[in-house]
Amino acid sequence: MNEEQAKTVNAGQNYGAVEEFMDLLKSILIAGVAALFIRTFLFEPFNIPSESMYPTLLVGDYLFVEKYSYGYSQYSFPFGIVSFKGRFFETAPARGDVAVFRQPPHPDVDYIKRIIGLPGDKIQVKEGILHINGEPMPRQYVDTEVNPNPGRFAVVKKYIETLPEGQKHFIYEFSDEEALDDTIEYTVPEGHYFAMGDNRDNSQDSRVEEMVGFVPAENLVGRAAFLFYSTAGAGDTCDRDGFMAGIRSIGCRIITWPQVIRYSRILNRVHTL
Secondary structure (H helix, E strand, O other): OOHHHHHHHHHHHHHHHHHHHHHHHHHHHHHHHHHHHHHHHHEEEEEOOOOOOOOOOOOOEEEEEEOOOOOEOHHHOHHHOOOOOOOEOOOOOOOOOEEEEEEOOEEEEEEEEEEEEOOOOEEEEEOOEEEEOOEEOOEEEEEEEEOOOOOOOOEEEEEEEEOOOOOEEEEEEOOOOOOOOOOOOEEOOOOEEEEEOOEOOOOOOOOOOOOOOOEEHHHEEEEEEEEEEEEOOOOOOOOOOOOOHHHHHHHHHHHHHHHHEOHHHOOOEOOOO
8 A cells, every 4th residue: 555545544534533423422412402302391300308298209209390281481491591581381280289399589499399279279277287268178197107207207197188179198297286287378379379298397388488488380390290210228327437438338339229229119100199
């Protein structure tokens, strides 16, 4: 092979390498755009960080949020890339929906609660009993359970609560004499919703006006759809000290991981009873 032929071969190889790189780059861009589209308009993953929705949702649950359920607002778009007022393709949530929304005082924070009050409703809690438009919501005692994340509320009572349209769901009550068990009567403004956690004595929700208050329709992100993963976590059982503590801790977590998965919860829908 002479020098001219060698240059031609090298040029061809370089061109082929560039072409392969561009194909790879295009594939990455297409995958990124597809993922962004799905996350913005269809489904967004969300994990449960606190006990406020026990027993319906547990810490370590991972679920998909239906982004199309209530239409789209600026909070439907990731990274704050779009800013506008209101919603388009808007659909009102139903009472009893478990919804993800942006915390009104701090819209960079996601919350997940159950929609209890619709625009125009009057909401009040009296001696632990939820009242909607002056009517007490029936609750049926189920059992007394040990709270998986006890803190102060080590033992709780589990009830089935029934909402006006007949939706049923579980709630936890430590007692009927806690700080949020007797409230003023709230009137839900137009364009807003009243949200409460199912763990009634351990939830910062619309009853706490300075933290949450009424939820503007614009702040709704979507409806909780179904769990795709759930884990109880290893907790501190894999914490190690001494020689190669980090490596031994990681090894422990790898071994423990299959044992702490809550297999029975995977693919469960988030719904009323």
